[in-house]
Amino acid sequence: MPDFNVRSDSVNVEQIMEQIRGRIREKRGVDYTEQQIRELAAVKLEKFLDPRGVRSDLLDQFRKAQPAYEPPELPNFAFEDATLFESHRAPIRWIRKLLMPLLKLLFNPNPLIQALNIQSRLNTINAERDARREAARRQMDQLYYELVHNLVVETTRTGIEVKNLKMRVESIASRLEFNERRARALEGAVVYRSTEPDEPRPQRPAPQIPQPRQQPPPRPQQQQQPRYTPPQPSYTAPVPVAPPTQTAIAPPAAVTEPPPQAQGAGVPGEGPGQRSRRRRRRRGRRGGGAAATIMGAPGSAQPGSTGAAGTVESVDQMDAIDRMDDDGSPDSEEMHDAAAEQVEQTGIAEADHAASTAEPPAVDQAPVEHAHVEQPRVELVAPLPAAPSATESSSVAPAEPAAAPPPARDPADHDPQ
Amino acid sequence: MKIAVVVQRYGQAINGGAELHARYIAEHLARHGQVEVLTTCSTDYVTWRNELEPGVEQVNGVPVRRFKVKHERDPLVFGKRSDRVFEQLHSLGDELDWLDAEGPTSPALIDYITKHASDYDYCLFFSYRYYHAYYGARASRGRAILVPTAERDETIGLSIFQPLFRGVRAIMYNSPEERAMIHAVAGNESVPGVVVGIGSDVPNNPQAARFRQKYNIRGPFAVYVGRIDQNKGCKELFEFFDGYLKDPAGKLSLVLIGNTLLPIPEHKRIRHLGFLDDTDKFEAMAAADALIMPSYYESLSMVALEAWALGRPVLANGKCDVLKGQCLRSNAGLFYETLGEFIGTLEAIEQNRWLAGSLGRNGRQYFKDNYDWPVIERKYLDMFERLKNEVPGPGGDPLPGWFDRRRQDLPAAQDVLAKLPKGPAGRHG
Numbered sequence: 001m002p003d004f005n006v007r008s009d010s011v012n013v014e015q016i017m018e019q020i021r022g023r024i025r026e027k028r029g030v031d032y033t034e035q036q037i038r039e040l041a042a043v044k045l046e047k048f049l050d051p052r053g054v055r056s057d058l059l060d061q062f063r064k065a066q067p068a069y070e071p072p073e074l075p076n077f078a079f080e081d082a083t084l085f086e087s088h089r090a091p092i093r094w095i096r097k098l099l100m101p102l103l104k105l106l107f108n109p110n111p112l113i114q115a116l117n118i119q120s121r122l123n124t125i126n127a128e129r130d131a132r133r134e135a136a137r138r139q140m141d142q143l144y145y146e147l148v149h150n151l152v153v154e155t156t157r158t159g160i161e162v163k164n165l166k167m168r169v170e171s172i173a174s175r176l177e178f179n180e181r182r183a184r185a186l187e188g189a190v191v192y193r194s195t196e197p198d199e200p201r202p203q204r205p206a207p208q209i210p211q212p213r214q215q216p217p218p219r220p221q222q223q224q225q226p227r228y229t230p231p232q233p234s235y236t237a238p239v240p241v242a243p244p245t246q247t248a249i250a251p252p253a254a255v256t257e258p259p260p261q262a263q264g265a266g267v268p269g270e271g272p273g274q275r276s277r278r279r280r281r282r283r284g285r286r287g288g289g290a291a292a293t294i295m296g297a298p299g300s301a302q303p304g305s306t307g308a309a310g311t312v313e314s315v316d317q318m319d320a321i322d323r324m325d326d327d328g329s330p331d332s333e334e335m336h337d338a339a340a341e342q343v344e345q346t347g348i349a350e351a352d353h354a355a356s357t358a359e360p361p362a363v364d365q366a367p368v369e370h371a372h373v374e375q376p377r378v379e380l381v382a383p384l385p386a387a388p389s390a391t392e393s394s395s396v397a398p399a400e401p402a403a404a405p406p407p408a409r410d411p412a413d414h415d416p417q
Numbered sequence: 418m419k420i421a422v423v424v425q426r427y428g429q430a431i432n433g434g435a436e437l438h439a440r441y442i443a444e445h446l447a448r449h450g451q452v453e454v455l456t457t458c459s460t461d462y463v464t465w466r467n468e469l470e471p472g473v474e475q476v477n478g479v480p481v482r483r484f485k486v487k488h489e490r491d492p493l494v495f496g497k498r499s500d501r502v503f504e505q506l507h508s509l510g511d512e513l514d515w516l517d518a519e520g521p522t523s524p525a526l527i528d529y530i531t532k533h534a535s536d537y538d539y540c541l542f543f544s545y546r547y548y549h550a551y552y553g554a555r556a557s558r559g560r561a562i563l564v565p566t567a568e569r570d571e572t573i574g575l576s577i578f579q580p581l582f583r584g585v586r587a588i589m590y591n592s593p594e595e596r597a598m599i600h601a602v603a604g605n606e607s608v609p610g611v612v613v614g615i616g617s618d619v620p621n622n623p624q625a626a627r628f629r630q631k632y633n634i635r636g637p638f639a640v641y642v643g644r645i646d647q648n649k650g651c652k653e654l655f656e657f658f659d660g661y662l663k664d665p666a667g668k669l670s671l672v673l674i675g676n677t678l679l680p681i682p683e684h685k686r687i688r689h690l691g692f693l694d695d696t697d698k699f700e701a702m703a704a705a706d707a708l709i710m711p712s713y714y715e716s717l718s719m720v721a722l723e724a725w726a727l728g729r730p731v732l733a734n735g736k737c738d739v740l741k742g743q744c745l746r747s748n749a750g751l752f753y754e755t756l757g758e759f760i761g762t763l764e765a766i767e768q769n770r771w772l773a774g775s776l777g778r779n780g781r782q783y784f785k786d787n788y789d790w791p792v793i794e795r796k797y798l799d800m801f802e803r804l805k806n807e808v809p810g811p812g813g814d815p816l817p818g819w820f821d822r823r824r825q826d827l828p829a830a831q832d833v834l835a836k837l838p839k840g841p842a843g844r845h846g
Contacts, residue, residue, distance in 0.1 A: 011748045011775040020751070020761040 037157050071131035076123045079116040084109060418450035418801065419536065423553050424543040425521055427456040427481055428469070434719065435566040438615050439543040442564070443479050445616075445794050453537075454481040455529065457521045457549070464489050465520035484526035494518050503571040503830045510822035512577045522548050531556040539801060541589075545581060546572045554585055555816070559809030561585040562800070564613075567595050568714040569738065574833030579603040580814040586804055589613045589797070591717040593746075593842035594738045601837050609807070611800055614717055616790040619726040620696070625704035628697060632690055637767060638670040639732070640705035642698060642720045643712070645677035645689070650711030650734050655682050657711075657759040662686060664760055669767050671709075674701055703727050706773065707766045715739050722788050725749050725780030730766050730773050732759075742841030749780030 085096040103109065424439040431437070443452050454476070458467040465486050473482050498515040501507055530553050534540065540557040542550040545565040554561035563585040567573055582588065582603035588610040590596040600606050629635065645651045654671075661667050662684065670686040674693050681689045693701065702708060708724035710733045715721075718740055721731045731750030733740035735758070744750035751762040766773045786792070 011772065011779060013745055013748050013751060013776075016765065016772070017751060017758075017762075020758065020765055024757040024761050 037160070038153060071127075071134065074123070074127045076127065077116075077120055079113065079120045081110075081113050081117070083116075084113065418538050420446055420450055420452050420801075421455050421530075421537040421540040421557075422446075422452060422543070423455045423526075423530070423540055423549055425457060425547045425549055426459050426462065427454050427476065427483075428460060429476055431460060433462060434716070435544040435564075437719070438564065438566065438717075439541075440476070441615055441617075442541065442793075442797070444477055445790055446797060447479050449794065449798060450538075452479055454479055455526060456481060456483055457486050457523050457526060458483045459486050459521050463492075465522075471525075482529070484523045484529060486521040486523050487525075488520070488522060490518065490520045502575060502827075505829055506825055507827050507829070508823055508825045509577060509817045509827065512575050512827070513822065515575070516548055516551060516577065519546070520548065527552045527556050534558050534560055539586070539804070542585075545578055551577060551581055554581055559586060562587045562589060562804075564589045564591075565595065565599060566591060566716045567599060568716050569598060569834070569837070570714055571830040571834055573598060573602055573837070574828075574830030576827050583608060584810070584814060586807075586809060587611075587800055589800065591615070592739045592742060594742050595716055597842050598837055602833065609800065609803060611796055613793055613796045614722070614788050615719060616788050616793045617719060617723045617726060618790075619723055620699050623696075623700045623703035623727065625700055628700035628704045631697070632688075632701075634670075634672065634688065634704070636670060637668055637706045638672045638688075638704075639707045639709050639763065640672045640674060640701050641709050641711070642674045642702065643710075644675050645673055645679050645681070647679060648712075648714070650713050651679055653734075654709060654711035655679075655687075657753070657756050658682075658687070659684075660756045661760045661763055664764070667760070667764055667767065669706060669763065672701060672705065674698060699723070699727065702729055705729060707732050707763070709763075710734065710737075710740055712740070713737050718743070721750070722784055725777075726784040726788070728777040728781045730776035730780065732762055732766060738839060738841050745841055747779055747783035749776050749783050751776070 085093065085100070087093045087096070422439055422443040424436060426433070426436055427440060428436075429440075431440075439454070443454050446452050457465070458469040458471055459465045460468045466489050467485050469483055471483050471485050473480055475481070495515075495518040498511065498518045502512050502515045526549055530540065534557040537557075537560060539562050540553070540560045541562050541564060542554055542557075543564045543566060544550060545563060545567060550563065554563065561584075563581070565582070565588060572578075579602065582599055583605045585608065588596075588599070588605070588608055590599070590610055590612045591614050593612055596610060596612060641651070641654065643649055658671050659682065661669070670688065673681065673687070673689040674691070674697075676692050677689065681687065690697075690701075702724050705724075707730045708721065710718055710721050710731055712718070713734060713736050715737050716739060718733075721733065721740065721743060724731050725747065731740075731744065733744050733750055733752045735741045735752035735754040740750075741752050744752050751766065753759040753762050766776070
């Protein structure tokens with residue numbers, strides 16, 4: 001959690017803790033303590049579970065409904081061999097004992113005594129066993145209810161977790177969708193230009209030898225300008241082959257009547273409706289690679305070609321924008337759209353540039369060409385209306401170091417320190 | 418000025434919080450007056466067995482007078498009486514029986530105070546919860562100054578201590594939270610009191626690299642210093658740190674210093690070094706990225722203060738009011754209550770060097786402003802000066818009579834504790 005919005009030496013622990021808790025909530029949803037989960041399970045269970053199926057106060061109800069168990073005192077008797085002849089009066093006991101042989105003459109009492117003795121013992125054993133069983137059953141009941149109660153708590157916890165995970169999945173899905181859209185826009189932008197090689201293009205001031213892989217990314221404020229429209233004064237010389245720093249190669253028709261495609265792609269007078277329609281078109285397109293394959297665009301995805309290089313560079317820029325997302329802060333759709341638009345424009349411009357290099361080569365003038373190799377970006381940004389001085393410097397004095405774009409600021413650099 | 422420091426046990430090798438506190442205070446006040454320590458012959462706080470000879474000896478230049486303990490603690494009896502007074506309706510007699518069972522019961526020490534109290538200007542009693550403080554404060558007849566070292570546990574809910582808090586001349590609190598708690602339980606706002614705490618002799622230039630080399634510790638680490646015990650929150654610390662280890666972003670190891678009563682989890686990023694001397698301990702804290710203090714119950718936490726003195730941030734258990742309050746007041750530490758907060762705060766300290774550095778700097782300043790020895794000594798001397806100009810009170814309520822001791826009308830201590838206000842005392846105490 002390296003990025004705190006604390007920018008002064010006076011640390012406020014309360015604020016930092018709030019930020020940390022906010023981050024935790026963002027990452028993991030609400031972080032409930034054990035006690036809170038129990039409270040939720042006991043009180044607000046109906047919000048997470050079907051209240052008809054489970055009762056949140058099961059254990060309490062059970063304890064109220066179940067009084068403490070005491071085994072009942074079952075009636076029983078003790079029967080030993082002398083039980084029949086016992087008496088608390090000693091003379092009677094003596095008489096009975098005296099008459100015992102006479103009794104045994106009449107019948108044998110021993111089986112009767114044994115049977116009653118066994119029955120008495122059986123009664124005792126059964127009573128004890130029943131008491132044990134009952135106690136065990138009640139203990140098991142207690143355990144079952146404990147189990148059910150714990151299940152309720154765990155189900156509540158799981159419900160909360162599922163809710164949090166759903167939120168995360170939604171968040172990730174929306175990000176994925178956005179990234180896919182952005183990737184399609186990028187790929188489509190490159191392919192879009194390369195699939196129309198025969199269409200006339202707006203004239204450029206000076207086609208240069210492109211060095212796309214060595215070029216730093218364009219300045220953001222320049223990317224936000226409408227797409228390149230050649231300045232009128234430079235169209236006056238429809239020379240098929242021209243020095244790269246002086247005039248551009250373009251058919252005269254392109255000068256006087258730019259193709260609708262080029263106009264729609266970002267002329268300065270473009271309205272907001274056109275722009276949004278174009279965006280919708282891009283979003284609607286499928287992957288650019290597949291389109292290129294189907295359409296068989298010449299040089300559209302050739303390895304090492306300018307278009308491919310432009311794509312690589314654009315992807316790098318998109319990665320840089322991706323890194324902006326990595327801070328976990330909520331994204332602004334408009335910001336990303338604008339950034340994607342910039343990158344796309346750059347890609348289109350580079351694709352245009354690549355296409356222009358396929359045209360008849362300009363007459364090389366060694367020192368000038370060398371200067372353009374060192375300042376390749378000048379050509380791309382020079383015609384933009386927002387940078388007239390750069391235009392002048394590139395067309396008149398292309399080796400001017402002031403025309404080189406400053407190193408782009410890393411958008412991922414969010415460290416407050 | 419002659420001062421008696423009365424404490425349950427005393428010695429160079431005794432490292433318990435209140436006892437160490439008493440020794441530091443005695444040694445520093447000895448520079449400003451005549452100090453004598455009155456204590457028992459015990460060294461073990463569980464048995465209170467007489468292990469040292471009674472009589473007078475010198476410890477770091479301070480005379481120490483020891484008295485025999487009448488009987489050792491019987492853990493069974495003490496446990497039974499604790500259950501009684503902490504959990505059930507009971508009487509004053511039950512609480513006095515509990516106090517006697519807790520120990521160290523030393524009537525000889527109380528007799529000495531009764532006879533010689535007039536020899537001292539003030540008697541400083543450390544730890545309100547023991548026999549010597551309850552009876553000794555009465556025996557000292559208006560000369561008693563209490564250093565309660567009270568924690569938020571059930572003992573504070575016992576009724577016998579409320580007159581003690583109201584009857585002493587002054588109270589030297591360790592933290593604003595402790596003061597608020599004692600005020601709430603005893604209603605003793607009229608008793609002069611000041612939040613003082615304790616200083617520490619932290620070395621100026623601890624050799625962090627030497628510690629790393631000696632114990633072969635590489636990479637960033639957080640350190641815990643103290644007894645490794647469930648009561649100190651170490652079990653929860655192990656659980657939370659296990660959760661932190663599962664986070665791939667975290668790179669900190671955990672170094673544990675102190676004797677252990679718990680099994681240490683086996684993991685290559687958890688090291689237990691055992692008990693270390695002060696030099697190694699301070700070097701370990703200086704080498705660490707942060708100190709973790711997971712204890713639920715602290716009246717001050719000297720270790721946290723030492724970490725701050727060394728410019729290290731502290732990650733404390735937010736369930737301990739005192740630690741949380743210290744972190745908020747100092748702006749020098751973060752705190753956690755859940756696993757998520759533990760991981761979040763630890764990663765914040767680990768990954769944001771600016772934050773860790775700022776917390777450490779704040780901690781150093783906080784220690785310097787509040788816990789440096791000149792500040793501590795000045796607070797004690799100012800209190801002595803203040804009391805000199807005040808008329809001593811009656812010295813507390815009389816001991817309860819026969820009927821009062823047997824009336825079963827005192828609530829369970831845990832119920833009293835539950836009603837006390839919670840939370841840190843605020844930024845300015």
